[in-house]
Amino acid sequence: MKKVLILCNGSPPSRELFRESFAQADYFIAADGGGNIARQFSTQPDVVIGDLDSYKPVSNEPFKVVSRPNQEYNDLEKALTYADKEGGTHIHVLGATGYRLDQTLKNLSVLKQFNSNFQSLVMKDNYGDTQLITPTYETELAIGTTVSLFPLSGTVTGITTHGLKYPLENESLTNGIRDGSSNEVIKPTVEITYQSGDLLLFVCR
Structure with a gap:
């Protein structure tokens, strides 16, 4: 490493x-x-x-x-x-x-x-950290942390989240239509999965 x-x-x-x-x-x-x-x-x-x-x-x-x-x-x-x-x-x-x-x-x-x-x-x-996450992603974050999800290009499909105040359940985010900005961590472990696309995760500092 x-x-x-x-x-x-x-x-x-x-x-x-x-x-x-x-x-x-x-x-x-x-x-x-x-x-x-x-x-x-x-x-x-x-x-x-x-x-x-x-x-x-x-x-x-x-x-x-x-x-x-x-x-x-x-x-x-x-x-x-x-x-x-x-x-x-x-x-x-x-x-x-x-x-x-x-x-x-x-x-x-x-x-x-x-x-x-x-x-x-x-x-x-x-202001925070930005990365492209894998289709199965898990991280530990402090409760109350602001996080955002953005489709980097086009549409990201089949997104399911756990540990966020506003959960997604097999849903899509699309540029110019819907994004996942300013969500909030409510559990120490945040889990995010999706099926296709390029999903950006922003974690506020």
């Missing part, structure tokens, strides 16, 4: 969230301008990777800087590809949301693209 932290150039995480994620990581990748944010936190990544249009280098940096100028892929894709080659199994991504909505939506698409490459892939920000 190898835990990899990726720091992107979106809305910066709080210092507390960054320190918590950094302490758990075996390897730290800064995606382009994420290297600037790492410097603000007085922390050095193991590697900076991207098209390097945002990263501002300084002299005598003791870490690797990898230029990947191909514009067909964004910096998060390049960082996740690198994490995969480094043997990463559990990936935490910071700074992938906020600021430009188009870039946040792109990063959610990247989440789907790479989700099967790792044992877990979670986007974290100051």
